[in-house]
Amino acid sequence: SQQGEEDPQALSIQEGENATMNCSYKTSINNLQWYRQNSGRGLVHLILIRSNEREKHSGRLRVTLDTSKKSSSLLITASRAADTASYFCATPNQAGTALIFGKGTTLSVSS
Amino acid sequence: ETGVTQSPTHLIKTRGQQVTLRCSSQSGHNTVSWYQQALGQGPQFIFQYYREEENGRGNFPPRFSGLQFPNYSSELNVNALELDDSALYLCASSLQKGSTDTQYFGPGTRLTVL
Numbered sequence: 001s002q003q004g005e006e007d008p009q010a011l012s013i014q015e016g017e018n019a020t021m022n023c024s025y026k027t028s029i030n031n032l033q034w035y036r037q038n039s040g041r042g043l044v045h046l047i048l049i050r051s052n053e054r055e056k057h058s059g060r061l062r063v064t065l066d067t068s069k070k071s072s073s074l075l076i077t078a079s080r081a082a083d084t085a086s087y088f089c090a091t092p093n094q095a096g097t098a099l100i101f102g103k104g105t106t107l108s109v110s111s
Numbered sequence: 112e113t114g115v116t117q118s119p120t121h122l123i124k125t126r127g128q129q130v131t132l133r134c135s136s137q138s139g140h141n142t143v144s145w146y147q148q149a150l151g152q153g154p155q156f157i158f159q160y161y162r163e164e165e166n167g168r169g170n171f172p173p174r175f176s177g178l179q180f181p182n183y184s185s186e187l188n189v190n191a192l193e194l195d196d197s198a199l200y201l202c203a204s205s206l207q208k209g210s211t212d213t214q215y216f217g218p219g220t221r222l223t224v225l
Binding site: 045097 | 113115144146151152153154155156159166167169199201203208209210211213214215216217218219221
Protein backbone atom coordinates (compact mmCIF):
# COMPACT_ATOMS: atom_id res chain seq x y z
CA SER A 1 0.00 0.00 0.00
CA GLN A 2 1.16 3.54 -0.69
CA GLN A 3 2.63 5.26 2.34
CA GLY A 4 3.96 8.53 0.96
CA GLU A 5 2.21 10.61 -1.64
CA GLU A 6 3.88 13.58 -3.33
CA ASP A 7 2.10 16.71 -4.42
CA PRO A 8 1.99 18.16 -7.01
CA GLN A 9 2.43 15.37 -9.56
CA ALA A 10 4.13 17.78 -11.95
CA LEU A 11 5.72 21.20 -11.57
CA SER A 12 7.12 23.53 -14.25
CA ILE A 13 9.17 26.59 -13.30
CA GLN A 14 11.76 28.94 -14.70
CA GLU A 15 15.43 28.90 -13.75
CA GLY A 16 16.06 30.91 -10.63
CA GLU A 17 12.63 30.26 -9.13
CA ASN A 18 12.04 28.14 -6.05
CA ALA A 19 10.35 24.74 -6.24
CA THR A 20 8.34 23.25 -3.40
CA MET A 21 7.18 19.66 -3.28
CA ASN A 22 5.07 18.11 -0.56
CA CYS A 23 4.77 14.61 0.80
CA SER A 24 2.05 13.18 3.00
CA TYR A 25 2.19 9.83 4.75
CA LYS A 26 -0.19 7.73 6.79
CA THR A 27 1.49 6.03 9.74
CA SER A 28 4.09 6.99 12.34
CA ILE A 29 7.64 6.99 11.05
CA ASN A 30 11.13 7.27 12.47
CA ASN A 31 12.60 8.86 9.35
CA LEU A 32 11.65 10.23 5.96
CA GLN A 33 13.95 10.37 2.95
CA TRP A 34 13.91 12.33 -0.30
CA TYR A 35 15.42 10.99 -3.52
CA ARG A 36 15.91 12.35 -7.02
CA GLN A 37 15.73 10.36 -10.25
CA ASN A 38 16.94 11.62 -13.59
CA SER A 39 15.08 10.26 -16.60
CA GLY A 40 14.58 6.59 -15.66
CA ARG A 41 17.99 6.15 -14.07
CA GLY A 42 18.92 5.16 -10.53
CA LEU A 43 17.75 7.17 -7.56
CA VAL A 44 20.06 9.60 -5.81
CA HIS A 45 19.66 10.20 -2.08
CA LEU A 46 19.10 13.86 -1.18
CA ILE A 47 18.23 14.14 2.51
CA LEU A 48 17.21 11.89 5.41
CA ILE A 49 15.28 13.61 8.19
CA ARG A 50 14.53 11.83 11.45
CA SER A 51 11.28 12.08 13.35
CA ASN A 52 12.84 14.25 16.08
CA GLU A 53 14.04 16.80 13.52
CA ARG A 54 11.87 19.58 12.12
CA GLU A 55 14.10 21.00 9.41
CA LYS A 56 17.24 20.03 7.56
CA HIS A 57 19.36 21.80 4.96
CA SER A 58 21.74 20.58 2.28
CA GLY A 59 23.06 23.20 -0.12
CA ARG A 60 20.04 24.60 -1.99
CA LEU A 61 17.72 22.01 -0.48
CA ARG A 62 15.57 22.49 2.59
CA VAL A 63 13.41 19.72 4.00
CA THR A 64 10.82 20.14 6.72
CA LEU A 65 8.97 17.47 8.65
CA ASP A 66 5.73 17.93 10.56
CA THR A 67 4.94 14.68 12.35
CA SER A 68 1.67 16.05 13.75
CA LYS A 69 0.38 16.59 10.21
CA LYS A 70 2.24 13.58 8.82
CA SER A 71 3.74 15.69 6.08
CA SER A 72 7.08 16.81 4.71
CA SER A 73 8.17 19.36 2.17
CA LEU A 74 11.22 19.69 -0.07
CA LEU A 75 12.22 23.18 -1.15
CA ILE A 76 14.77 23.72 -3.92
CA THR A 77 15.93 27.33 -4.01
CA ALA A 78 17.26 29.15 -7.08
CA SER A 79 16.50 26.17 -9.31
CA ARG A 80 18.63 25.28 -12.33
CA ALA A 81 17.91 23.35 -15.51
CA ALA A 82 19.97 20.49 -14.04
CA ASP A 83 17.36 20.13 -11.26
CA THR A 84 14.92 18.76 -13.85
CA ALA A 85 14.10 15.29 -12.52
CA SER A 86 11.53 13.28 -10.59
CA TYR A 87 11.56 13.66 -6.82
CA PHE A 88 10.35 10.97 -4.44
CA CYS A 89 9.72 10.85 -0.74
CA ALA A 90 10.20 7.52 0.99
CA THR A 91 9.12 6.30 4.40
CA PRO A 92 9.71 3.02 6.24
CA ASN A 93 7.17 0.24 5.91
CA GLN A 94 5.46 -0.97 9.07
CA ALA A 95 7.93 -3.82 9.52
CA GLY A 96 10.84 -1.40 9.24
CA THR A 97 12.46 -3.54 6.57
CA ALA A 98 12.08 -1.37 3.51
CA LEU A 99 11.29 2.04 2.11
CA ILE A 100 7.91 2.80 0.60
CA PHE A 101 8.03 5.35 -2.23
CA GLY A 102 5.32 7.62 -3.54
CA LYS A 103 4.68 8.18 -7.24
CA GLY A 104 6.90 11.24 -7.26
CA THR A 105 6.80 14.83 -8.41
CA THR A 106 8.16 15.55 -11.89
CA LEU A 107 9.98 18.87 -11.88
CA SER A 108 10.80 20.69 -15.12
CA VAL A 109 13.07 23.72 -14.94
CA SER A 110 13.35 25.74 -18.13
CA SER A 111 15.99 28.30 -18.95
CA GLU B 112 28.07 7.88 -8.68
CA THR B 113 27.13 5.66 -5.74
CA GLY B 114 29.52 2.78 -6.35
CA VAL B 115 26.60 0.38 -6.83
CA THR B 116 26.69 -1.36 -10.19
CA GLN B 117 24.06 -3.44 -11.97
CA SER B 118 24.17 -5.69 -15.00
CA PRO B 119 22.96 -5.91 -17.62
CA THR B 120 21.77 -2.38 -18.44
CA HIS B 121 19.00 -3.55 -20.73
CA LEU B 122 17.43 -6.94 -21.31
CA ILE B 123 14.70 -8.24 -23.60
CA LYS B 124 12.99 -11.53 -22.81
CA THR B 125 9.85 -13.33 -23.93
CA ARG B 126 6.96 -14.39 -21.75
CA GLY B 127 7.64 -17.59 -19.81
CA GLN B 128 11.41 -17.21 -19.81
CA GLN B 129 13.63 -16.79 -16.76
CA VAL B 130 15.98 -13.89 -16.04
CA THR B 131 18.83 -13.17 -13.62
CA LEU B 132 19.82 -9.63 -12.74
CA ARG B 133 23.01 -8.80 -10.86
CA CYS B 134 24.05 -6.13 -8.40
CA SER B 135 27.37 -5.24 -6.84
CA SER B 136 27.04 -3.32 -3.57
CA GLN B 137 28.99 -0.28 -2.48
CA SER B 138 32.13 -1.26 -0.63
CA GLY B 139 31.48 -2.02 3.03
CA HIS B 140 27.72 -2.37 2.67
CA ASN B 141 26.25 -5.66 3.90
CA THR B 142 22.61 -4.99 3.03
CA VAL B 143 21.04 -4.99 -0.42
CA SER B 144 17.45 -4.25 -1.39
CA TRP B 145 15.71 -4.81 -4.71
CA TYR B 146 12.96 -2.62 -6.12
CA GLN B 147 10.74 -2.79 -9.20
CA GLN B 148 9.76 0.48 -10.86
CA ALA B 149 7.04 0.44 -13.50
CA LEU B 150 6.79 3.36 -15.89
CA GLY B 151 5.42 6.46 -14.20
CA GLN B 152 5.42 4.86 -10.75
CA GLY B 153 7.63 4.95 -7.70
CA PRO B 154 9.89 2.01 -6.87
CA GLN B 155 8.18 -0.94 -5.16
CA PHE B 156 10.07 -3.04 -2.63
CA ILE B 157 10.71 -6.64 -3.69
CA PHE B 158 13.00 -7.93 -0.89
CA GLN B 159 16.05 -7.14 1.20
CA TYR B 160 19.07 -9.30 2.05
CA TYR B 161 21.29 -8.78 5.06
CA ARG B 162 24.46 -10.87 5.38
CA GLU B 163 23.16 -13.47 2.93
CA GLU B 164 19.75 -13.91 4.56
CA GLU B 165 16.41 -12.47 3.49
CA ASN B 166 15.39 -9.65 5.82
CA GLY B 167 11.96 -8.75 4.51
CA ARG B 168 9.88 -9.21 1.43
CA GLY B 169 7.30 -7.08 -0.38
CA ASN B 170 4.12 -8.16 -2.08
CA PHE B 171 5.74 -10.14 -4.90
CA PRO B 172 5.05 -13.78 -5.86
CA PRO B 173 7.55 -16.59 -5.14
CA ARG B 174 8.74 -16.57 -8.74
CA PHE B 175 10.75 -13.52 -7.67
CA SER B 176 13.71 -14.88 -5.72
CA GLY B 177 17.09 -13.60 -4.67
CA LEU B 178 20.52 -14.41 -3.40
CA GLN B 179 23.23 -12.51 -1.61
CA PHE B 180 26.80 -13.79 -1.77
CA PRO B 181 29.60 -13.65 0.84
CA ASN B 182 31.06 -10.59 -0.91
CA TYR B 183 27.58 -8.99 -0.52
CA SER B 184 26.87 -8.88 -4.24
CA SER B 185 23.37 -10.02 -5.11
CA GLU B 186 21.13 -11.57 -7.74
CA LEU B 187 17.46 -11.19 -8.51
CA ASN B 188 15.88 -14.11 -10.35
CA VAL B 189 12.49 -13.99 -11.97
CA ASN B 190 10.92 -17.18 -13.33
CA ALA B 191 8.01 -17.57 -15.74
CA LEU B 192 8.20 -13.99 -16.92
CA GLU B 193 4.96 -12.13 -17.51
CA LEU B 194 4.34 -9.02 -19.60
CA ASP B 195 3.73 -6.99 -16.41
CA ASP B 196 7.27 -7.77 -15.25
CA SER B 197 8.51 -5.20 -17.76
CA ALA B 198 10.04 -2.50 -15.57
CA LEU B 199 13.21 -0.88 -14.30
CA TYR B 200 14.79 -3.07 -11.60
CA LEU B 201 16.83 -1.20 -9.04
CA CYS B 202 19.11 -2.50 -6.38
CA ALA B 203 20.24 -0.43 -3.42
CA SER B 204 22.88 -1.10 -0.81
CA SER B 205 23.12 0.28 2.70
CA LEU B 206 25.28 0.02 5.81
CA GLN B 207 22.44 -1.14 8.03
CA LYS B 208 19.55 -3.49 7.49
CA GLY B 209 16.02 -2.21 7.57
CA SER B 210 14.79 1.21 6.53
CA THR B 211 16.58 3.63 8.84
CA ASP B 212 19.64 4.16 6.70
CA THR B 213 20.40 5.92 3.43
CA GLN B 214 20.01 3.63 0.44
CA TYR B 215 22.55 3.90 -2.38
CA PHE B 216 20.97 2.95 -5.68
CA GLY B 217 22.51 1.48 -8.78
CA PRO B 218 21.60 2.71 -12.28
CA GLY B 219 19.05 -0.06 -12.78
CA THR B 220 18.34 -2.81 -15.31
CA ARG B 221 15.60 -2.12 -17.83
CA LEU B 222 13.72 -5.39 -18.48
CA THR B 223 11.33 -5.69 -21.39
CA VAL B 224 9.12 -8.78 -21.63
CA LEU B 225 7.57 -9.44 -25.03
